Amino acid sequence: MEFFLQLLINGVSLGFLYALSALGFVMIFKSSSVLNLAHGELLAIGAFLFLLLSAWAGLPIVVAFVLTLVGTFSLGFVVERLFLRPLIGENLIEVIMMTLGLGIMFKGLLLFIFGGDIHSYPRFLPESLTLQLGNVQIPSVNVAAFIVGILFLIVFGFFFKYSNQGIYMRSVADNQPAALSLGVHVRRVFALSWAIAFLVAAMSGIVLGIINGINVHELSAIGLKVFPVVILGGLDSIGGAILGGVIIGLLETFTGGYISTSLREVVPYIALVIILMVKPYGLFGLVEIERV
Amino acid sequence: MKAFRGEPSIYASARPEDIRAELEVKDLTLKFGGITALNKINLEVHTGELVAVIGPNGAGKTSLLNCITGYYKPQEGEIRFNGENITHLSTHHLTRIGIGRTYQNIELFPGMTVLSNMLLARHIHSRYDMARASVFSRGVRREEIRHRRILEELIDFLEMQSIRKAPVGSLPYGLRKRVELGRALALEPRLLVLDEPFAGMTLEEKEDMVRFLMELNEAWNQTMILVEHDMSVVMSISQRVMVLDFGVKLAEGSPDFIQNHPQVIKAYLGDTATID
Numbered sequence: 001m002e003f004f005l006q007l008l009i010n011g012v013s014l015g016f017l018y019a020l021s022a023l024g025f026v027m028i029f030k031s032s033s034v035l036n037l038a039h040g041e042l043l044a045i046g047a048f049l050f051l052l053l054s055a056w057a058g059l060p061i062v063v064a065f066v067l068t069l070v071g072t073f074s075l076g077f078v079v080e081r082l083f084l085r086p087l088i089g090e091n092l093i094e095v096i097m098m099t100l101g102l103g104i105m106f107k108g109l110l111l112f113i114f115g116g117d118i119h120s121y122p123r124f125l126p127e128s129l130t131l132q133l134g135n136v137q138i139p140s141v142n143v144a145a146f147i148v149g150i151l152f153l154i155v156f157g158f159f160f161k162y163s164n165q166g167i168y169m170r171s172v173a174d175n176q177p178a179a180l181s182l183g184v185h186v187r188r189v190f191a192l193s194w195a196i197a198f199l200v201a202a203m204s205g206i207v208l209g210i211i212n213g214i215n216v217h218e219l220s221a222i223g224l225k226v227f228p229v230v231i232l233g234g235l236d237s238i239g240g241a242i243l244g245g246v247i248i249g250l251l252e253t254f255t256g257g258y259i260s261t262s263l264r265e266v267v268p269y270i271a272l273v274i275i276l277m278v279k280p281y282g283l284f285g286l287v288e289i290e291r292v
Numbered sequence: 293m294k295a296f297r298g299e300p301s302i303y304a305s306a307r308p309e310d311i312r313a314e315l316e317v318k319d320l321t322l323k324f325g326g327i328t329a330l331n332k333i334n335l336e337v338h339t340g341e342l343v344a345v346i347g348p349n350g351a352g353k354t355s356l357l358n359c360i361t362g363y364y365k366p367q368e369g370e371i372r373f374n375g376e377n378i379t380h381l382s383t384h385h386l387t388r389i390g391i392g393r394t395y396q397n398i399e400l401f402p403g404m405t406v407l408s409n410m411l412l413a414r415h416i417h418s419r420y421d422m423a424r425a426s427v428f429s430r431g432v433r434r435e436e437i438r439h440r441r442i443l444e445e446l447i448d449f450l451e452m453q454s455i456r457k458a459p460v461g462s463l464p465y466g467l468r469k470r471v472e473l474g475r476a477l478a479l480e481p482r483l484l485v486l487d488e489p490f491a492g493m494t495l496e497e498k499e500d501m502v503r504f505l506m507e508l509n510e511a512w513n514q515t516m517i518l519v520e521h522d523m524s525v526v527m528s529i530s531q532r533v534m535v536l537d538f539g540v541k542l543a544e545g546s547p548d549f550i551q552n553h554p555q556v557i558k559a560y561l562g563d564t565a566t567i568d
Contacts, residue, residue: 181399
């Protein structure tokens with residue numbers, strides 16, 4: 001029973017991290033229908049930037065954290081402006097190939113600068129964050145992941161529901177010409193969705209870095225894991241991304257705990273295949289039916 | 293039963309300077325590669341006018357509208373709106389200075405209700421920020437009520453009371469066109485640009501639409517420019533007609549003048565000489 005609870009808690013907190021990284025992915029897909037194949041590298045960029053600022057530059061943790069978020073957010077704008085905006089109006093496949101190229105480039109740059117070793121952050125999470133529930137202990141990292149995940153999802157929920165920019169993003173996702181005719185600055189929406197994607201990816205990169213250590217290969221592999229998450233939840237649904245994240249997180253930890261640790265990494269993709277066959281639009285995805 | 297028609301107290305009571313719409317297109321040339329879609333087009337639209345642009349398929353009608361609404365950037369020439377050069381302004385900016393449009397193939401948010409579709413057009417007039425909206429403060433509430441009242445006036449006007457809360461995707465084509473018109477009106481545009489507002493409608497739907505457009509123009513003094521294929525409709529509602537053919541302006545004038553213009557007849561029906 002304790003083992004079960006432990007796995008449950010680990011799974012849920014891991015799931016929130018997946019959800020968070022899937023959020024950035026879904027955002028780009030929703031606003032511009034682009035599958036961002038560089039998503040894992042975005043996680044890695046965030047994690048390494050935080051490493052650079054906190055461990056190597058020796059800044060206080062909070063300052064380093066805020067600077068990382070500001071930095072990745074701005075980097076999102078720069079990348080959009082330099083590499084993706086020139087492709088607006090081109091075929092979608094070209095944009096997707098561009099993200100693939102960008103991903104490989106980022107990965108190469110990170111390997112060049114930081115090498116392929118596993119780095120780790122200085123321990124900075126207060127021990128008081130560690131929760132003791134009966135016989136089950138929840139490590140402070142998982143508590144932090146939980147808090148960060150929920151906090152960000154709430155903030156983004158409000159952002160999408162109530163802020164003008166959020167509503168613009170939703171309108172562009174739904175129908176671009178209509179949004180254009182209503183005075184929505186579509187290019188800004190694209191830029192903003194990339195910036196936000198960079199930011200949330202950095203967030204989840206940092207927390208994943210705390211849990212597993214910071215390694216270019218491992219973090220960029222997580223980019224691939226957003227696919228089962230978003231396919232499960234529906235590619236265009238943010239609520240679905242959250243639930244998909246939690247389900248995949250749970251699947252992983254339970255498989256790892258009860259069946260075999262080597263199966264753990266494969267299970268999300270098995271789920272991906274099954275879901276695609278049974279419910280191709282995902283649990284909450286929009287089924288597109290056109291009335292002609 | 294005829295629907296109740298409330299007096300449009302907010303919408304129609306705009307001050308004269310708020311509906312001023314003086315559009316001037318000068319020597320406009322638009323090229324796509326080697327094709328000249330528009331060749332030195334001149335057009336003036338004054339406040340309160342209803343101007344129609346007609347022409348055979350591929351004449352460049354929609355291209356002209358797309359230039360005016362900022363979707364295409366012309367290579368040469370100039371478009372001025374109320375004295376301001378708007379040739380290179382982007383679409384979202386043009387919406388804010390008062391140019392609203394509808395599309396030939398309806399562009400709505402199909403999953404949302406008629407009301408939400410129209411509400412979205414009000415965002416350019418909303419002044420509150422996210423923090424105040426999240427707590428729904430008094431000012432926000434007051435503003436929302438004002439937006440809603442304007443929409444209700446438009447819904448009354450367009451006789452859409454019964455479908456107010458219906459998802460747009462479930463509506464028949466003709467009604468969707470009406471919703472799109474309502475949404476464009478919710479922008480409170482000075483100049484309303486309509487791309488084939490009657491395309492694909494049944495006769496009855498066309499008659500309704502004609503009635504709405506006439507009334508908009510006459511009672512509310514809405515300035516409009518529209519592109520249309522249906523000659524009989526165009527001739528009956530517009531004050532001025534411009535004819536395009538292969539990107540060149542053939543003629544411009546009153547409907548009567550156009551109907552008897554030899555070149556226009558030639559463009560539409562072919563050369564009489566070749567028939568006999």
